[in-house]
Amino acid sequence: MNISLEHFLAVGAMLFCIGLYGVLTKRNAVAVLMGIELMLNAVNINLVAFNRFVAPQDFIGQLFAIFVIVVAAAEVAVGLALVICVYRIRDSVHVDDLNLLKW
């Protein structure tokens, strides 16, 4: 069977949902960041798939994906720095311990 746009989009969707599961259910903050990275990758797959199948003459989708990678990298760096800060102060990286905004 011919592999077409829908297949790639399905892969992206599945990857996104797996990442979402990680974001929502993991206690370790670093694991949550990992889930976020998976979601961003899923987005990238979508962008590139559309670029290939809908507008292959332009490379805008791939360019967009590059920018997403840039932002993701920056975000992971800063996020991990934050986690380390929190670890230094609270001695725990479990997100359910960080509830100062509780009622």
Place this chain on the structure above:
Amino acid sequence: MSNEALYSLLFYLISFMVLISAVAAMTMRNLVHAALMLALSFVTVAGIYVLLHADFLAAVQLLIYGGAIPVLIVFGVMLTRTPGNRESNPVNRQTVLWGSGVAALLFAVLMLALNKADFVVRGTLAKEPSIEGIARLMLGDFVIAFEVAAVLLLAAMIGAIVLARGGEAK
């Protein structure tokens, strides 16, 4: 084997690897193992990019996602190890039910939308190599976004340094 068949085979193989390693990354109990599985997932996503004729992007993916980010994550894991539960990647009991439910539901909705959608597909590939096209766009129409991204990286770098250093220098 015809081109079509080979392409399909490769697609299914690589997709399977992506998804399996992603699931592993999210469910393994040892956090370092999970990080390594994540790296594997990223590398296989590069393969998907190759299938989509985005060769430059695949290279960038391997560099950044396959090289820099797993290192960062492993550093983060190492630096934040709790002495008691070693390498534990626990699940939040309160949200696991609803979380998996929402994720599954989202997937169902996305699939439904995908089914109903009608995409206008043009299959003809570009003549020039992708890197030339990307470079032309990046340094031409989207040069401002390019510069802004550079500033963003600078800011992130400074921010990460300040945060990780902790406290003011006396």
Place this chain on the structure above:
Amino acid sequence: MVDFFNFSLYHAWLIPALPFLAFLLIAFGLRKEEKAAAATAILLTGSSFVLSLGIIGAVLARPELIEKPIVYSIRWFSMAGLSVEMGCLVDAVSAMMLFVVTLISTLVMIYSTGYMQGDEGFTRFFAYLSLFASSMLGLVIATNFLQLFVFWELVGLCSYLLIGYYYYKVSAREAAKKAFMTTRVGDFGLLVGIVMVQVFLGTMNFVELSEKMPQFAKEAPVLISAIGLLVFIGPIGKSGQFPLHVWLPDAMEGPSPVSALIHAATMVVAGVYLVARAFTLFAVAPEVQHFVAYLGGFTAFFAASIAVTQREMKRILAYSTVSQLGYMMMALGVGSLTASMFHLMTHAYFKALMFLAAGSALHALHGTADIFKMGGLYRKMPWTAAFMVIGAIAIAGIPPFAGFWSKDEILSVTKLHGFTGLYYLASITAFITAFYMFRMVFTAFFGKENAENHPHESPVSMLAPMGILAALSIVGGIVGAPFLDKGFGYWVRYGPYHVPEFHLDVAGTSVFLALAGITLAWLIYGVKKVSSDSLAQKAGILYTLSYNKYYIDELYQWINKVIVDGIGKVLYWVDIHIVDGVINGLASLTAFLSQRFRYLQTGQVQHYALVFFASIVLMLLISGILGTATAGIQSGGAAV
């Protein structure tokens, strides 16, 4: 001379301005200087009087003013659809009023230098009097309803200040409040009427209204009648018609000069003047005009029936004023502007005279007001007695005194225009008027002296103004006498000029009734041939009703306490429980809900993310079910 007439005609605004200047000077500069304050007030008001004479001179040279008054004004404020000016309207009616008001004001001020001597609020009194004079004069020259209303309220304020002049007396304070509140009821109706005039007729200017009135009457007669009725409610209050007459007798708490000026000659006639000014409005609403007539006639009889049994001198005079105001309203109601204004003028002369004479007597007797405690005052106070008798003869309507001509005019037009019932009622009232007036004269000024009283004649400052008014009461009616070719009726009229005729039957009946009343009073109170006490007993319930003013005050107090306060209590309950209840309920509802909802804030990031993504899923589902998702995708967008 003619230059002076023209000057005053075009500078009529000076007439109210000068007394107002006096008020400012006295109130802000001359508080401690008694002589200077009195002199300022008298001089400036006297100058207004001279100017008003100039205006009369100017008006007499211009017959065209009767139909088309001179109006000049400046714009006060304007906005979309509304333009209000302040200015002067001069015609024969306003010229007559200006003359009367300035004359009586000046005379009362001169009188007050004697009457109020030694009183520690002397300068305050003159300040209030000046303010009153200026307000009343401003009312007279008003060009439109709004300007008139402004000065109407000012006049009411001055009345309040002057009635409550002896503020240390509880009765005076209460009387002042009663006056203000009762006239307020009338003012409310007047205000609603004025607003309706502006909203429905588009203009409040008297001259414009009189031009447009026939057209308005044709288009919306019911509306015009409603407006006329509402506008008339103001005069019911201010001019003491039944049922808002109750404040006038109590207003006698003020000093006698105040009673003479305000509650006899000027302020109370403001209502009559308003009806006269807005006569075009009433002329096209015959039902309202008839109501005015019947109410006026009833008021005249009603007040006279109360005056018969009253014992305090000023109260008798007060009820007499209410009664005569009823006559004036009745005259307007039957359609004669001339008769009403003529009686207004003559009544000002003799009623002010009588109040000043009463003040003279009270001043000499140091506050004894009951006429049965007085007696034989003519021996020690001959001038005062003579003036009082002159005033009584005038009000009784004996020719050739002024009251005869004006009262005869009213009776004639009432009979002529077909109001026979009112004519009989008015004639009976004339009989009663003569009776109670001379009852007062005989009891207080003649007969045996009361040993406890030590009366003395009043000083020249008080006698001289009375003398002038007495002279006017005798000869002042000639200007309206029927044998004059172009007398009062030529200048002050509404509509075409009717040469007045002398009706011997009307005149003869009224003189006969007056003489009969005087004789009856002489019999009962002069020579005491018939005992007044036995008459009172025989009258029984009628006497009680009359003496207690038909219990109207008690009725109003009951209404106030039960109905008004009752409604107040209900509304207070509504305010506390329902209005505040809603607000407090909302507040407590907010507090209650927030107490429950705060547990949603767990502080856990993953809970928040869960809700976030669950909402996204829900929104996607909804838009998918509604079919908008397919449209989005078809245009090339992404599903995620």
